Amino acid sequence: MPHTAPRLQQIEPFHVMRILAEAQALAAAGHDVIHLEVGEPDFPTPQPVIDAGIAALAQGNTFYTGACGLPALREAIAGFYADRLGVHIDPARIIVTPGASGALQLILALLVGRDDEVLLTDPGYPCNRHLVSLFEGRPINVPVNAANRFQLTPELIAQYSTPRTVATLLASPANPTGAILQQDEIAKLLEVCSQSHQQLIVDEIYQGLVYESAHETALAVSQELFVVNSFSKFFQMTGWRLGWLVAPDWALPELERLAQNLFLAPPTPAQHAALAAFSPETLAILESRRQELRARRNYLCDALDSLGLKLLAQPDGAFYLWLDCSPFAEDAEAFAAGLLQDEAVAITPGRDFGQHGTRQALRIAYSQPLPRLEEAVVRLSRYLQRYCTA
């Protein structure tokens, strides 16, 4: 085997990929697979956004934009913060990126040197810790659980920080739990980060997909932090690969330089399409879809509870449920594999999201229409009965 970089050993494969491959094989063999494993709702991009993309292409808008994105889009994002979230952001502090992955890459490339440490929740979104390893930093996986609502606390940050800690990465709403942070909690977390001279990065890619509280941003707490956002989830533009970051002034020249070198520029058709993402027409569509997601969530929480599958976290945002399968199974991966094999329902075993309390946890995405969720519940019920008696 030729020489490869040691970092590869830190970057685990997604266990769900085995589930996905098997789900595809089952579907190819004619089975009716219900997909509750993917972090992508079934909604296509709202029509006004698609129309704007088509219009841009028809006009021949196929050239590079600047590395930080179209000025008009940066202004439109600033307008969204002002109108919907009541926060005034200089558009110069908004950098448009190829997906939120691109935004996080830029921030980590800026902050993380060799063996520098970044605190993250365990469980949490796995790509985030892998991106820390990519830049030769050390992801510090801080165990979180129901007691702290699966979010970091000032005490945990203080406990896990060392002189090498350069940043703490939070997500609100979080994946896989749907847990959200309140503004006063973010203020306290920022305070402890500032005291220990680390940067706070807040992943807000599920912003807007909240069901119990108002739509908020950490930028209302302070502008001296990094925020990552995306057009993928709330705006339902997954395949377009477009996100953004908001950074403090001091970081902008270096982030722009990194963007030039890493990406050249974000995709042009997606940027023109995204200009329509903030129109009243699009926002009305997104609001009705948010209501639809809430209805799915409410249905599924009740139905799964009745089956004995209990929630581990309060699912206030995103479109995930984080569930305890310990009454039924020792090993969530075997449980998920069996569910797919026997009943053609695909879900994600907890192991993909970390090491802490994940072996008997499952993530279910409510990314299918209600009738499909009802069918999934029927199948799951049948599977549990068989599983329990076996």
Next chain:
Amino acid sequence: MPHTAPRLQQIEPFHVMRILAEAQALAAAGHDVIHLEVGEPDFPTPQPVIDAGIAALAQGNTFYTGACGLPALREAIAGFYADRLGVHIDPARIIVTPGASGALQLILALLVGRDDEVLLTDPGYPCNRHLVSLFEGRPINVPVNAANRFQLTPELIAQYSTPRTVATLLASPANPTGAILQQDEIAKLLEVCSQSHQQLIVDEIYQGLVYESAHETALAVSQELFVVNSFSKFFQMTGWRLGWLVAPDWALPELERLAQNLFLAPPTPAQHAALAAFSPETLAILESRRQELRARRNYLCDALDSLGLKLLAQPDGAFYLWLDCSPFAEDAEAFAAGLLQDEAVAITPGRDFGQHGTRQALRIAYSQPLPRLEEAVVRLSRYLQRYCTA
């Protein structure tokens, strides 16, 4: 100033950015700026490709694809290698990426650990060495010149390799010189790389834009190397941000894992559009544009030669001329700044491409229609007369 990663010191800003900013200011003030500084031709994406992108959007193709790209696109690229270049590549070895930048990121993340060395030409495309620094490797800038036609030789690779050298990165056609490598030269370079247990990476993003020889690929020499390619230049899809890589079998599982973590997936509308990039209709458009680029090149080479601006490298490919301004100026950056100020012609000073023989070199992109190039020559002639007498 907060803590940032030491790698930032290795990543220089592009000097052309100052030129670009000034060119924009001049244009905003009503001046008619001729842009010969950007690595992007004036051609919009061919209409059949745009039409395919529009059709895909109209059909609602806005969801994620797999991390390695649409199977149909990977097969279409393999078909292109088979039909146009006579090389049979398993589509599984083709990974579609967000631009060639994405492809190179994946390969370097795989190969380059801390302080591992990668050989590159100096002068060469600056982002490439910056991406090596990004992953904590050491770019080794090997001086090349007219004697070796601005390409690496087996002797140079042997001379600059150390036990830490993990890869050599070539480009053919090269930026900024337009220099190309023959197949027998690539075979010899691969041999010396293999002997010293390093990987050979060949950047073919200007493949197809060749004017004196047949369209070729290093994959015809061997399949045990890495090739980076792009839909940007030959296929004229710059803003869509789509490229690909071809890798040896052993590297595929880890490259896929990296792609999942770094990008999730390449942009979906661009992938559907690119399916039309290999149609006879598109290829006919691209061939007529290649002829147009050749005519521009021939005109400009002769006209600049008459003015006393001599070519440093034989411009057999890409759309760049690498020129010697030493008869006129000590410092190409001052020369370029003056040309922009006095005559509103924007070109790139050599310094952006390296340290070796670049202080009195200029890159001119023949990325504008012939009448604009003729106007640029008139202005340049006036500037040189004034510059010489000053």
